[in-house]
Amino acid sequence: MSERIPAGDFDVWLAGMQAALRGQADSDVPCGSCTACCTSSQFVHIEPDEHDVLAVIPPELLFPAPGQPSGHVLMGYDQDGHCPMFVDGRCSIYEKRPRTCRVYDCRLFAAVGRVNEATPLVAARIEAWEFTYADDDSRRRADAISEAGRLP
Numbered sequence: 001m002s003e004r005i006p007a008g009d010f011d012v013w014l015a016g017m018q019a020a021l022r023g024q025a026d027s028d029v030p031c032g033s034c035t036a037c038c039t040s041s042q043f044v045h046i047e048p049d050e051h052d053v054l055a056v057i058p059p060e061l062l063f064p065a066p067g068q069p070s071g072h073v074l075m076g077y078d079q080d081g082h083c084p085m086f087v088d089g090r091c092s093i094y095e096k097r098p099r100t101c102r103v104y105d106c107r108l109f110a111a112v113g114r115v116n117e118a119t120p121l122v123a124a125r126i127e128a129w130e131f132t133y134a135d136d137d138s139r140r141r142a143d144a145i146s147e148a149g150r151l152p
């Protein structure tokens, strides 16, 4: 088995993930040197109210998001599959990164058992995560979430 990476306490992670999905906090992922989600040919959705974000991304990198109301845009990736704002191995607009990136936490895929929905680079990271559980109740909660395939 490949090397495992500590994902933290499951219940602490769950509370943080739920807060991020409600827009109350940014995700706080212990990415270390991983940059898989920035280099995996992913489209980044940006909403019309993200004025600070839209101000720092060249408009030519954005295009209307299919199936979304006017003003919703996507940012694509370069010929290497890298986010165009990923420069010299890091996010060049980190302080003003899109909401999509602020919320993104690949541990979610691990928790809901949806590794197959991730790109290969991200999937490798997902498979390495290892949560800890405070008690049997915590482990039962994790099992139920994995079985349901979604967060409560």
Ligand code: SF4
Binding pocket: 029, 030, 031, 034, 035, 036, 037, 038, 104, 105, 106, 107, 122, 125
């Ligand atoms: S794939 Fe996961 S660990 Fe890697 S940079 Fe993205 S969020 Fe962080």
